[in-house]
Amino acid sequence: MVIAETTSSSNVSAARPDITVVILSHNEEIHIARCIERAAPIAKRIVLIDSMSTDATVALARAAGAEVLQRPFTYHADQLRWGLEQIEIATEWVLRIDCDEYLESSLQAEIVERLSGLPANIAGVEFKLKVIFQGKWIRWGGSYRSMLVRLWKPAAGGVEDKMMDERICVRQGALTRFSRGDLVDESLRNIADWTNKHNGYSTKHMLQFIDAEFDLGLFEKSAAKLNAQGRKKRFLRENVYASAPLYLRAFLFFVFRYFILLGFLDGKRGFVWHTLQGFWHMLLIDVKIGEARRFIAAHGKSAFCEHVAERYGIAPRNRAALSG
Numbered sequence: 158m159v160i161a162e163t164t165s166s167s168n169v170s171a172a173r174p175d176i177t178v179v180i181l182s183h184n185e186e187i188h189i190a191r192c193i194e195r196a197a198p199i200a201k202r203i204v205l206i207d208s209m210s211t212d213a214t215v216a217l218a219r220a221a222g223a224e225v226l227q228r229p230f231t232y233h234a235d236q237l238r239w240g241l242e243q244i245e246i247a248t249e250w251v252l253r254i255d256c257d258e259y260l261e262s263s264l265q266a267e268i269v270e271r272l273s274g275l276p277a278n279i280a281g282v283e284f285k286l287k288v289i290f291q292g293k294w295i296r297w298g299g300s301y302r303s304m305l306v307r308l309w310k311p312a313a314g315g316v317e318d319k320m321m322d323e324r325i326c327v328r329q330g331a332l333t334r335f336s337r338g339d340l341v342d343e344s345l346r347n348i349a350d351w352t353n354k355h356n357g358y359s360t361k362h363m364l365q366f367i368d369a370e371f372d373l374g375l376f377e378k379s380a381a382k383l384n385a386q387g388r389k390k391r392f393l394r395e396n397v398y399a400s401a402p403l404y405l406r407a408f409l410f411f412v413f414r415y416f417i418l419l420g421f422l423d424g425k426r427g428f429v430w431h432t433l434q435g436f437w438h439m440l441l442i443d444v445k446i447g448e449a450r451r452f453i454a455a456h457g458k459s460a461f462c463e464h465v466a467e468r469y470g471i472a473p474r475n476r477a478a479l480s481g
Contacts, residue, residue: 280330298420
């Protein structure tokens with residue numbers, strides 16, 4: 158089922174940058190007003206791609222002047238690509254942002270001041286990600302190094318087909334960086350919600366690892382043009398981390414982040430963050446990978462894919478890959 162409704166924003170100024178902001182949501186009433194409020198100064202149009210929320214998310218978004226499209230959720234990359242196809246973007250730029258993220262005012266100002274004057278060959282803009290956990294800026298442990306392409310020309314790029322950690326890929330043109338302010342990731346949810354969300358993320362990471370390991374054909378093989386940091390992280394994840402022993406690698410990853418990259422300087426809440434996000438979460442992924450490997454060893458790849466299709470609604474793109 159697909160539900161679409163358009164609500165024009167009466168407070169969108171023609172002087173604002175030529176940007177369509179796209180937001181994915183599901184039961185995000187705690188975040189949606191803040192997200193839209195912080196995006197409005199740099200947007201000609203704001204569109205919410207909602208996954209059939211049952212709380213006040215949609216009503217709050219409409220009240221804030223956003224357009225709303227609704228569709229049952231599959232996974233983030235698929236949802237975003239569907240939304241981009243439905244929107245019929247008429248602006249020169251599109252910006253993707255999550256509900257629990259927002260733009261700092263200094264970054265808003267830089268977008269307004271610089272975007273229209275960029276050279277014609279620039280097709281994407283990188284932002285630096287700042288993570289705030291339980292009110293604490295997580296500055297160390299590698300957390301304040303992430304550079305993400307979130308603003309791009311729609312004709313020049315799109316989102317890669319990944320279950321998790323999907324990135325915006327600019328296929329043609331060059332990238333530039335806006336650095337006066339940051340893209341902030343600050344969830345207002347409690348720790349129970351945080352762990353529930355990351356439990357779900359661990360399943361998606363598992364599916365990506367298993368898909369690559371057994372060549373199941375669940376996702377497209379990415380030939381995407383990522384930014385330099387994206388290429389480096391992808392190489393380390395798929396060639397270094399993936400080849401390390403299961404379970405041990407989660408512990409080593411935590412040690413690297415917490416001690417070598419100085420995560421201990423983030424204090425008590427930083428210890429909680431690095432332990433949960435850098436060890437518990439990674440260990441949980443490995444436990445689920447171990448379960449999946451045992452399932453495939455006992456029942457075969459086809460049975461595993463049938464289980465994935467039934468449980469998560471994801472079917473293999475290439476059935477021929479499932480022999481054996």
